[in-house]
Amino acid sequence: KAGVTQTPRYLIKTRGQQVTLSCSPISGHRSVSWYQQTPGQGLQFLFEYFSETQRNKGNFPGRFSGRQFSNSRSEMNVSTLELGDSALYLCASSLVSDYGYTFGSGTRLTVV
């Protein structure tokens, strides 16, 4: 079966711009989580969605937002990009969060 699909794979943006990343979970998976991965901070939790509801949010500024659609696909948005937002953004899906997550290949965002 198809895995978690993230688009685009690579993105270069300028400071101050905004960006939208997309994630299609494994068919049937209703829980979608987003993570930011950097060499210094490791994998940091951004937010988790289940049936279009955000159930938890990590310690990130309000510039980071997300949503989930009725088909479980999810998007995350970062507004007013800063250089420090350069990272690998990973989406992961699960049937229910207690079963563990399957990760997508990620979107590598570079802010210049």
Next chain:
Amino acid sequence: QKEVEQNSGPLSVPEGAIASLNCTYSDRGSQSFFWYRQYSGKSPELIMSIYSNGDKEDGRFTAQLNKASQYVSLLIRDSQPSDSATYLCAVNMGGAQKLVFGQGTRLTINP
């Protein structure tokens, strides 16, 4: 105190030996625990999950959980060069719908 802590390594183990990776967590209410493997340039891959105290074995991998000590470990028997990767411990924070990861331990298996 970090929510999930791991020794960042690097940990170097000879081929064929047992690699032992450790993790502690802060939330006593946590109920589900996972080990992920991440190769350089790739995304994390789930290799083990454990929910009850004791050991859980899957092939060459054994996960161990001690909730009283808030401690999770992963043993890799008969280590192979292909096991060289970063191993991430993840804990589903009690009822919070939030899977928190440790910093990861970089493991190198030497032929």
